[in-house]
Amino acid sequence: MTEQPDTFPRLLMYQANLRSARPAFREKDLGIWQTWTWAQVAAEVRILACGLAALGFERGDRLAVIGDNRPRLYWAMMAAQALGGVPVPLYQDAVAAEMAFVLQDADIGFAVVEDQEQVDKLLEVLPQCPRLKRICFDDPRGLRHYGQAELTGLEDLQAAGREFAQGNPDFFADEVGKGRPSDVAVILYTSGTTGHPKGVSQTHAAMIQTARVLVAFDGFADKDDILCYLPMAWVGDFLYSYAQMHIAGFCLNCPESPDTVMTDLREIGPTYYFGPPRVYENILTQVMIRIEDAGWIKRRMFHGFMAVAKRVGMGILEGKAGIPFKDRLLYRLGEILVYGPLKNVLGMSRIRVAYTGGEAIGPDLFDFYRSIGINLKQLYGMTETCVTVCMHPSGDVKLETVGPPMPGVEVRIADSGEVLVRSPGLMKEYYKRPDATREAIDPEGFFHTGDAGYFDTGGHLKIIDRAKDVGKLADGTLFAPKYLENKLKFFPYIKEAVCFGQGRDKVCAFINIDMAAIGNWAERRNLPYTGYADLASQPAVLDLVRECVEKANRDLAQDSTLANSQIRRFLVLHKELEADDGELTRTRKVRRGHIGDKYAVLVDALYSDKTSCFAETQMRFEDGRTGTVSADLQIVEAKTFGAAAARKAA
Amino acid sequence: MNSLSPDVTTGRKIGEPILEIDEVSLAFGGVVALQGVSFDVREHEIRAIIGPNGAGKSSMLNVINGVYHPQQGTVAFKGRKRRNVDPHEAAQQGIARTFQNIALFRGMTVLDNIMTGRNLKMKSNFLQQAVYWGAARREELEHRAKVEAVIDFLEIQHIRKTPVGRLPYGLQKRVELARALAAEPELLLLDEPMAGMNLEEKQDMSRFVLEVNDQMGTSIVLIEHDMSVVMDLSDRVVVLDYGRKIADGTPDEVRNNRGVIDAYLGVAH
Numbered sequence: 001m002t003e004q005p006d007t008f009p010r011l012l013m014y015q016a017n018l019r020s021a022r023p024a025f026r027e028k029d030l031g032i033w034q035t036w037t038w039a040q041v042a043a044e045v046r047i048l049a050c051g052l053a054a055l056g057f058e059r060g061d062r063l064a065v066i067g068d069n070r071p072r073l074y075w076a077m078m079a080a081q082a083l084g085g086v087p088v089p090l091y092q093d094a095v096a097a098e099m100a101f102v103l104q105d106a107d108i109g110f111a112v113v114e115d116q117e118q119v120d121k122l123l124e125v126l127p128q129c130p131r132l133k134r135i136c137f138d139d140p141r142g143l144r145h146y147g148q149a150e151l152t153g154l155e156d157l158q159a160a161g162r163e164f165a166q167g168n169p170d171f172f173a174d175e176v177g178k179g180r181p182s183d184v185a186v187i188l189y190t191s192g193t194t195g196h197p198k199g200v201s202q203t204h205a206a207m208i209q210t211a212r213v214l215v216a217f218d219g220f221a222d223k224d225d226i227l228c229y230l231p232m233a234w235v236g237d238f239l240y241s242y243a244q245m246h247i248a249g250f251c252l253n254c255p256e257s258p259d260t261v262m263t264d265l266r267e268i269g270p271t272y273y274f275g276p277p278r279v280y281e282n283i284l285t286q287v288m289i290r291i292e293d294a295g296w297i298k299r300r301m302f303h304g305f306m307a308v309a310k311r312v313g314m315g316i317l318e319g320k321a322g323i324p325f326k327d328r329l330l331y332r333l334g335e336i337l338v339y340g341p342l343k344n345v346l347g348m349s350r351i352r353v354a355y356t357g358g359e360a361i362g363p364d365l366f367d368f369y370r371s372i373g374i375n376l377k378q379l380y381g382m383t384e385t386c387v388t389v390c391m392h393p394s395g396d397v398k399l400e401t402v403g404p405p406m407p408g409v410e411v412r413i414a415d416s417g418e419v420l421v422r423s424p425g426l427m428k429e430y431y432k433r434p435d436a437t438r439e440a441i442d443p444e445g446f447f448h449t450g451d452a453g454y455f456d457t458g459g460h461l462k463i464i465d466r467a468k469d470v471g472k473l474a475d476g477t478l479f480a481p482k483y484l485e486n487k488l489k490f491f492p493y494i495k496e497a498v499c500f501g502q503g504r505d506k507v508c509a510f511i512n513i514d515m516a517a518i519g520n521w522a523e524r525r526n527l528p529y530t531g532y533a534d535l536a537s538q539p540a541v542l543d544l545v546r547e548c549v550e551k552a553n554r555d556l557a558q559d560s561t562l563a564n565s566q567i568r569r570f571l572v573l574h575k576e577l578e579a580d581d582g583e584l585t586r587t588r589k590v591r592r593g594h595i596g597d598k599y600a601v602l603v604d605a606l607y608s609d610k611t612s613c614f615a616e617t618q619m620r621f622e623d624g625r626t627g628t629v630s631a632d633l634q635i636v637e638a639k640t641f642g643a644a645a646a647r648k649a650a
Numbered sequence: 651m652n653s654l655s656p657d658v659t660t661g662r663k664i665g666e667p668i669l670e671i672d673e674v675s676l677a678f679g680g681v682v683a684l685q686g687v688s689f690d691v692r693e694h695e696i697r698a699i700i701g702p703n704g705a706g707k708s709s710m711l712n713v714i715n716g717v718y719h720p721q722q723g724t725v726a727f728k729g730r731k732r733r734n735v736d737p738h739e740a741a742q743q744g745i746a747r748t749f750q751n752i753a754l755f756r757g758m759t760v761l762d763n764i765m766t767g768r769n770l771k772m773k774s775n776f777l778q779q780a781v782y783w784g785a786a787r788r789e790e791l792e793h794r795a796k797v798e799a800v801i802d803f804l805e806i807q808h809i810r811k812t813p814v815g816r817l818p819y820g821l822q823k824r825v826e827l828a829r830a831l832a833a834e835p836e837l838l839l840l841d842e843p844m845a846g847m848n849l850e851e852k853q854d855m856s857r858f859v860l861e862v863n864d865q866m867g868t869s870i871v872l873i874e875h876d877m878s879v880v881m882d883l884s885d886r887v888v889v890l891d892y893g894r895k896i897a898d899g900t901p902d903e904v905r906n907n908r909g910v911i912d913a914y915l916g917v918a919h
Contacts, residue, residue: 030798031810142861259808 007179007204009082011246016042019249025071028256046172048079051161059084062106066090067114069228069254072138076112088187089233100125111135116142181205188235190383199431200383210386210425211243218353222249224271229261235383265347273354277361305334313371339372362490366399378402386425390461401460418467419453420446471502477564491548492517496577498590508606509570533574549638557641566640569606574631580620665693674723683709685893696870698884705890707873711839716740746835748826750842756815760825767832768793800831820851840872
């Protein structure tokens with residue numbers, strides 16, 4: 001076997017040679033899917049690269065790429081890399097001021113953007129970014145009368161490129177030849193929860209090696225199809241779409257517009273799919289709404305066969321033995337009548353592998369997809385590690401974990417519980433931030449993820465929380481509040497939960513019920529109630545919540561590391577936690593410390609023997625007025641389980 | 651002239667009058683809807699008609715596209731004077747319109763609805779279309795391409811296959827505009843295109859109206875109650891009150907006209 005190409009531009013030429021007539025890109029334009037083969041793409045990239053060179057783009061320059069997933073934007077990235085430059089994709093929905101920061105930070109001189117919206121933003125920040133000298137746009141709509149000297153249409157760029165290529169026919173090949181695998185291939189800005197975003201520099205070598213591992217891991221080939229709909233600025237899109245297509249030679253399908261993704265998904269029928277949990281959740285919600293609107297025959301069929309799928313579907317997917325013949329037959333029938341048509345409507349008939357990651361996925365959601373035969377798996381990673389730290393191998397999937405470390409990746413758990421990673425996909429550096437780089441990567445070469453986790457008995461990594469939020473109970477065992485809260489929030493009846501236990505002898509919790517779900521539940525039982533506070537104090541509701549908490553406890557008991565974190569006592573708060581009252585952040589994350597202080601009386605009551613506690617709280621109404629709510633809150637004891645009992649019950 | 655006025659930013663040229671209304675009067679029995687109204691619409695112009703309820707605005711549009719036949723006066727479109735014209739003739743000559751109450755086929759998809767806008771341009775006969783062969787097929791593909799361009803222009807790709815009845819109001823309005831544009835009109839009549847819309851929808855619609863005018867060069871007659879929209883979009887404004895024209899001029903002139911202020915705010919007797 002000849003030596004494998006080691007930079008993206010060389011991979012492009014390699015694929016253009018090997019798979020010249022295979023589709024590389026599709027885009028739906030004016031209602032029709034347009035296809036470009038690898039050979040056509042290589043030709044387009046050559047022209048774009050020559051055009052950029054004609055405008056003065058040089059080796060090492062950085063090119064901002066901003067817009068929805070468009071073939072020409074991907075080609076612009078390829079063109080920049082071919083010239084030895086570095087593409088810097090930006091989030092297309094970022095406001096102008098955020099873009100200004102990245103444009104300055106990365107010293108960007110050239111930008112290729114999608115349309116008028118992005119042009120307007122760049123023109124707005126132009127005075128703050130003196131280095132930015134050229135903005136190329138793909139879609140000329142609305143830009144006819146813009147006279148700014150910095151603007152160039154992509155068509156003009158291509159024309160300049162053709163002319164340049166005629167004068168310098170060997171230029172492109174020479175430039176591709178000059179690239180080294182250790183060059184930076186892309187700079188991806190991490191959103192950064194605090195402070196300014198940091199630019200993560202990834203080399204060709206890191207990205208390509210990681211992509212090779214991934215392609216081998218799930219056996220991707222050139223007949224695979226992927227719909228690229230996630231932001232180009234996100235490492236996932238660069239790795240799963242861009243890098244892997246270069247290795248496997250499969251086709252990237254660009255949706256017609258962000259609003260048509262569901263239709264496009266169905267038309268393309270990708271074989272490989274990635275989405276954060278909320279995407280899967282939205283799809284499921286849509287399905288459920290439509291099923292409830294369907295006629296009773298369809299509804300009965302759906303629910304009947306979904307029960308079968310829930311019982312045996314996951315076992316069948318994982319190829320387990322011991323599933324009764326009758327159930328297999330029923331499942332087969334269900335596939336014909338329900339699961340197959342459903343997957344077809346969702347555009348998931350051809351999916352071989354689907355991934356989710358980024359945050360915890362609910363058990364119902366996860367089981368739904370797996371039970372109808374979609375091989376949904378989880379993964380763990382971040383921009384700094386080219387994602388790819390841990391992934392579920394097909395056939396060894398556990399809801400609670402993110403899978404074992406990938407080949408070539410070393411994962412170590414620090415004494416603090418923090419997950420440390422060393423891998424070939426580790427970033428080169430934070431761009432122009434040696435201090436931050438030193439802080440993140442220790443002298444041994446391990447990257448500090450900031451996440452806390454541990455390995456389970458099967459060698460799977462389990463991520464429980466951000467390391468800084470993880471504490472210890474009084475007896476020294478691990479206390480991961482967010483993990484517990486998430487576990488509770490997966491119950492549809494529980495909207496928010498706040499767990500306490502840092503330095504205490506046991507875990508107790510505040511709970512917010514989900515007004516819509518429990519309200520509906522109460523109506524079906526003819527339980528009268530006046531409002532949130534009233535509903536939250538009804539004994540029947542408290543019982544319902546107690547059952548949820550006990551179910552969570554039973555799960556926790558099975559996990560030796562977390563068995564001590566079972567929730568002993570809880571109360572249902574008399575008001576909903578609100579961002580207006582400073583109890584939640586604007587992104588609706590609970591502010592545990594603030595809540596603990598504000599409701600100190602209640603926390604004390606939880607950790608005493610009291611069975612009820614009077615609380616009076618100020619709250620702010622939507623119109624800005626303030627008032628008080630008060631209630632006598634019942635404190636409920638929840639059953640806890642020993643490990644053995646839990647196993648029996650489960 | 652300030653730099654934000656449409657003429658500077660778009661650079662479009664307003665040409666000769668394309669539509670001339672001359673002394674038009676219209677009555678329904680004893681009810682007088684229009685009384686000796688005259689004005690003109692120039693090429694590439696956005697012309698607004700405003701006025702209080704019952705001023706005769708919609709009647710004026712109906713006269714222009716031949717739904718009503720005025721008892722007196724003439725309408726000249728592209729130099730051809732006429733009094734009585736039928737709506738389909740007006741459409742053939744290049745006048746398209748949208749309606750105050752949406753007039754779409756609710757059970758048909760967005761795509762099919764817009765295709766009906768191409769109806770007058772279809773040359774193949776019923777039999778050919780039924781067989782869907784040769785010329786009829788080629789023709790349909792051409793029309794579909796035109797329709798897709800309109801869909802792209804108005805950014806409604808995501809509802810292409812959705813029955814119109816299931817769409818929210820703002821989108822239905824956009825579909826109606828799409829159907830009118832599919833006819834590739836030279837003169838577009840918009841009857842309250844933004845009525846009942848929220849601010850965002852209004853902004854979208856305003857943008858589309860401006861782009862139609864700028865990129866397709868279509869002349870537009872617009873009835874609208876939202877004064878900020880009228881003042882931002884239009885080149886010239888006609889003001890009707892009780893069927894009479896009480897003012898005519900640029901938005902600024904109309905805004906400061908005593909008669910207009912009285913008509914809108916009432917006047918002490």
